[in-house]
Amino acid sequence: MARSHYDILRRPVITEKSTQLREDANTVVFEVDPKATKPEIKGAVEKIFSVKVKDVRTVIVRGKQARVGRFVGRRKNWKKAYVTLHEGEHIELFEGV
Structure with a gap:
């Protein structure tokens, strides 16, 4: 089944x-599906926000140890994508900011 x-x-x-990255390096950071590839992330950002993507870098963020009372567990690992946009392109995440 294809993902949207x-x-x-x-x-x-x-x-x-x-x-700071968004202001200085024109880079936006997203939490993405852990199975998503760099070309899929690039296509999704370009399609949703109508911008041109220059580069995509990904990082697996390891889940921290979590404790609830006497029970100890772990948070899930998640994937983070640093999406660098071409000059002149920008994504407004909040209106008026």
Whole structure:
């Protein structure tokens, strides 16, 4: 079964580091499907946001150990994609920002 573009991109990652990257290097950070490939991520971003993507870098973020009372477990691993856009392109994640 084919995944839609909205299944590949899960959510934007909004942190101090990702905000600084967006301002300085024209790079947007997304949480993506762990099985998504770089070409799939590039196609999804270009289709959803109507921009030209220059580069895609991915990172597997390892889940941390989590504790609830006396029970110890682990959070799930997840995949993060750094998407660099061409000059002049931008994605507005929030209106008016």
